[in-house]
Amino acid sequence: MAESFWNKVTDSHLHQGDYLTDCAVPIFLDPTVSSETQEIPIDVFDLIVLTQSCDLEQNKVRLVAMCPIYSIQAFEKRNPEFTKKGKWNEVRKGRMEGLHMLGALSNPTNNREALVVDFREIYSLPFEYLIKHATGLGSRWRLKSSFLEHFSQAFARFFMRVGLPSTIPEFQ
Amino acid sequence: MPTLTIPQQKQYRPYLPLSWDLAARPSLHGPAGQELARSEEKLLEYWKESCEQIHILREAHETMSYQAMLPNRTFTIPIRYHLRGRGEPLPYQIDDE
Numbered sequence: 001m002a003e004s005f006w007n008k009v010t011d012s013h014l015h016q017g018d019y020l021t022d023c024a025v026p027i028f029l030d031p032t033v034s035s036e037t038q039e040i041p042i043d044v045f046d047l048i049v050l051t052q053s054c055d056l057e058q059n060k061v062r063l064v065a066m067c068p069i070y071s072i073q074a075f076e077k078r079n080p081e082f083t084k085k086g087k088w089n090e091v092r093k094g095r096m097e098g099l100h101m102l103g104a105l106s107n108p109t110n111n112r113e114a115l116v117v118d119f120r121e122i123y124s125l126p127f128e129y130l131i132k133h134a135t136g137l138g139s140r141w142r143l144k145s146s147f148l149e150h151f152s153q154a155f156a157r158f159f160m161r162v163g164l165p166s167t168i169p170e171f172q
Numbered sequence: 173m174p175t176l177t178i179p180q181q182k183q184y185r186p187y188l189p190l191s192w193d194l195a196a197r198p199s200l201h202g203p204a205g206q207e208l209a210r211s212e213e214k215l216l217e218y219w220k221e222s223c224e225q226i227h228i229l230r231e232a233h234e235t236m237s238y239q240a241m242l243p244n245r246t247f248t249i250p251i252r253y254h255l256r257g258r259g260e261p262l263p264y265q266i267d268d269e
Contacts, residue, residue, distance in 0.1 A: 022244065025243070026249075031253035031255070035253075036252075037250045037251065037252045038250070038251055038252070038253075039248040039249070039250055039251075040248060040249060040250075040251050041246050041247070041248050042246065042247050042248065042249060043243035043245075043246050044243050044244045044245045044246065044247075045243050045244060046244065060265075062262065068241060070241055074241065075238075075241065078239050078241050078242065079238045079239055081237065081238075082238070096238075098238075099238070118240065118241065120240065121240055121241075170224070
């Protein structure tokens with residue numbers, strides 16, 4: 001029996017690895033274009049918290065870093081090449097830069113219900129808004145240790161990568 | 173002589189599109205034959221390196237190739253910006269022991 005990646009929680013504290021559905025992400029428009037009232041788009045995403053729990057607990061942050069999280073089916077609809085054999089295994093093994101796979105919410109043995117996080121899209125949303133939104137959701141999923149640390153490390157590895165101008169030739 | 177072949181999925185190596193049967197054919201004799209053998213080896217080496225480069229580039233391209241996802245939905249709200257001036261640093265609490 002595979003262990004679940006997630007716990008269901010109802011508390012009002014925000015933690016790294018909290019999965020918040022339907023978060024409102026305002027899209028910035030250049031304020032210098034007009035001094036009049038503007039219509040700004042609000043995109044709605046399912047997001048997962050990246051900010052460290054200790055920073056969130058001690059109210060050290062005004063803004064919380066989040067990344068979008070998708071179902072495999074939704075991702076394939078936008079990226080049909082991921083339906084090809086072997087693509088998701090590359091993501092599963094952590095070989096697809098920018099993407100991180102997390103187990104299904106309630107059925108960890110079903111890999112078609114797994115979720116995928118896009119580390120290339122990082123949103124910062126106000127702490128107060130997210131607390132209010134999380135509380136309003138009633139219950140939500142929270143990534144369990146050590147899946148949480150693995151997720152956090154994957155993001156760190158993505159963010160800290162360094163591109164070199166050249167490489168040492170491969171040994172034959 | 174080297175011949176172009178289709179790579180086999182199970183045993184893929186970057187330079188597999190080229191296979192050769194150097195061992196099978198009779199060795200080349202004479203200065204011209206040796207010169208030809210040297211050229212053949214150089215060509216193979218060059219081919220292998222080129223294929224490996226293409227393989228690396230293709231891998232790199234494949235790892236980059238996905239579209240950012242669209243939001244679940246989008247709505248608009250009217251807003252008015254207020255310029256509040258340059259942002260100040262936030263208070264930074266130093267945890268001295």
